[in-house]
Amino acid sequence: MNLSEIGYRRVVIKLGTSVLTSGSDRLDKAHMVELVRQMSSLMKAGVEVVLCTSGAIAAGREHLKFPTLQDTMANKQLLAAVGQSQLILAWSELFSLYGLHVGQLLLTRADLQDRERYLNARDSLNALLAQGIIPIINENDAVATAEIKVGDNDNLSARAALLCDASLLVLLTDQPGLFDADPRKNPDAKLISEVANIDDNLRKLAGGAVSGLGTGGMATKLEAADIARRAGVEVIIASGHHGNVIEKAVCKYDVGTHFFALKNPLESRKQWILAGPNTKGKLVLDEGAVNAVTLKGRSLLSKGIKGVVGIFQRGDTLAIVDSDGKMHAKGMVRYSSDDIKKIMGKHSDEFESILGHDYGDAVIHRNDMVVL
Ligand SMILES: Nc1ncnc2c1ncn2[C@@H]1O[C@H](COP(=O)(O)OP(=O)(O)O)[C@@H](O)[C@H]1O
Numbered sequence: 220m221n222l223s224e225i226g227y228r229r230v231v232i233k234l235g236t237s238v239l240t241s242g243s244d245r246l247d248k249a250h251m252v253e254l255v256r257q258m259s260s261l262m263k264a265g266v267e268v269v270l271c272t273s274g275a276i277a278a279g280r281e282h283l284k285f286p287t288l289q290d291t292m293a294n295k296q297l298l299a300a301v302g303q304s305q306l307i308l309a310w311s312e313l314f315s316l317y318g319l320h321v322g323q324l325l326l327t328r329a330d331l332q333d334r335e336r337y338l339n340a341r342d343s344l345n346a347l348l349a350q351g352i353i354p355i356i357n358e359n360d361a362v363a364t365a366e367i368k369v370g371d372n373d374n375l376s377a378r379a380a381l382l383c384d385a386s387l388l389v390l391l392t393d394q395p396g397l398f399d400a401d402p403r404k405n406p407d408a409k410l411i412s413e414v415a416n417i418d419d420n421l422r423k424l425a426g427g428a429v430s431g432l433g434t435g436g437m438a439t440k441l442e443a444a445d446i447a448r449r450a451g452v453e454v455i456i457a458s459g460h461h462g463n464v465i466e467k468a469v470c471k472y473d474v475g476t477h478f479f480a481l482k483n484p485l486e487s488r489k490q491w492i493l494a495g496p497n498t499k500g501k502l503v504l505d506e507g508a509v510n511a512v513t514l515k516g517r518s519l520l521s522k523g524i525k526g527v528v529g530i531f532q533r534g535d536t537l538a539i540v541d542s543d544g545k546m547h548a549k550g551m552v553r554y555s556s557d558d559i560k561k562i563m564g565k566h567s568d569e570f571e572s573i574l575g576h577d578y579g580d581a582v583i584h585r586n587d588m589v590v591l
């Protein structure tokens with residue numbers, strides 16, 4: 220491995236529970252040292268590394284000697300609270316073997332949704348990297364409830380890649396990459412080495428986690444890859460046990476599944492719409508409106524809306540679906556759900572008389588919409 224061949228300067232490495240435990244029920248420290256060795260050699264070669272680590276819940280179980288607990292949110296929070304301190308201690312000790320310091324960032328969706336908190340997290344990441352300290356990110360599971368969770372570290376790592384403007388996201392797991400079927404269920408499944416576009420056919424190939432310890436399986440890795448590549452970040456899914464995998468990924472060797480970044484990435488506002496807020500509701504469109512939005516890149520007008528799902532306010536983010544429920548776009552709405560129920564199917568000339576206010580023709584403006 221020749222580190223002079225380095226192709227990326229700032230990378231986010233996501234390590235799944237499956238990698239950190241090597242498929243067992245406890246942290247595999249011997250393997251963690253090997254991963255630290257690779258990350259340290261990159262840091263020494265001038266690559267800035269951000270680590271997104273899973274494993275807090277697994278570490279909590281191990282530290283408490285596998286207690287019998289009910290599967291409740293509070294018990295998961297308990298395990299994460301105990302395990303996160305063990306996990307960061309382990310990373311801190313292992314990186315110190317290579318003379319490197321680490322800094323911990325525990326995030327929730329709320330930190331990424333709120334502009335000010337987002338900028339604070341970004342400043343903190345940049346400050347750590349500027350000092351040669353490795354930022355180590357995990358979800359703040361001990362306090363995060365379902366509503367404010369990103370929910371899985373694949374999606375969290377993609378958001379971290381956007382947050383720190385990384386050029387590469389490496390998702391390391393227990394499989395050599397994305398296969399054309401779940402290899403645990405289908406021994407003939409074939410590795411897909413390159414992906415130029417993530418569409419519904421590809422999503423159908425990606426199943427959930429079957430290992431019991433992982434969250435999300437390949438499905439959340441594809442979601443993460445889609446968010447990152449639309450923002451101009453290259454993505455590699457590969458096995459965390461493949462020899463020198465981190466160095467190979469960063470030096471552009473052929474390893475795992477490579478997702479090419481879009482040549483014309485989304486502008487930062489649209490990246491934020493895609494990656495930031497939870498959708499608060501849905502707008503159901505007729506066929507003409509679906510075509511206008513997806514094929515012609517038009518704003519969404521009230522005429523083409525057939526249905527409103529959920530209660531939302533002006534400024535909330537919504538899913539834009541067709542009458543079969545298929546999602547075509549995500550966008551920030553200019554009218555509340557109450558308003559839209561009154562104006563759907565109507566022309567914008569009537570908005571003022573019906574609502575007593577008029578925020579413009581577009582219910583969702585094309586500048587506030589990401590077509591999927
Ligand atoms: N098409 C696919 N290709 C590869 N793996 C898949 C696919 N569909 C589902 N999987 C499953 O995804 C699992 C990896 O996800 P997960 O268990 O969440 O790991 P991690 O802890 O690394 O995030 C694999 O063990 C595999 O069984």
Ligand SMILES: N[C@@H](CCC(=O)OP(=O)(O)O)C(=O)O
Nearest residue numbers: 236273274275276371372434
């Ligand atoms: N935040 C959780 C991990 C969540 C997660 O996505 O796990 P994984 O699928 O193993 O990457 C933890 O530290 O246990």
